[in-house]
Amino acid sequence: MRIVSSKTLRNDYSAVVADAHECGEPIFVTRNGAEDLVVMSHEAFLARERMLDERAAVLxxxxxxRLRGVSYGLDDAASMLRAARSAQGVA
Structure with a gap:
């Protein structure tokens, strides 16, 4: 986990952006010593969204x-995930 100050973000934006792309993880930005926001690359954001969508599908x-006794085989589940991703325009 990387933490940078808002001053560092302001003064060295290019380096923070490069680091976000390189590490693929969120970078936490502080303001006056307190957590303020999180910065991440677009690719990392999309990967996180895909993971959250997959978790939602599993749930x-x-x-x-549990409610209806409906179960799915592995092939059915994979097809459903592909269909959900396709509907969202995600590869």
Whole structure:
């Protein structure tokens, strides 16, 4: 986890951006010593969104199973994930 001050972000923006792309993880920015915001590369953001979407799909499948006894095979689950990604315009 990398933490930078807002002053560092302001004065060395290019280096912070390069670091965000290189590490692929969020960079926490502080202001007056307190947490203020998080910066991440676009690629890291999209990867995080995909992961959250996949988790949501798993939770939905688990809820279907608990409530209705509906279960899916691995091929069905993979097809459903591909369809959800396609609907969102994500590869």
């Amino acid at each position: 939905e499948a688990e809820a279907d199973y």
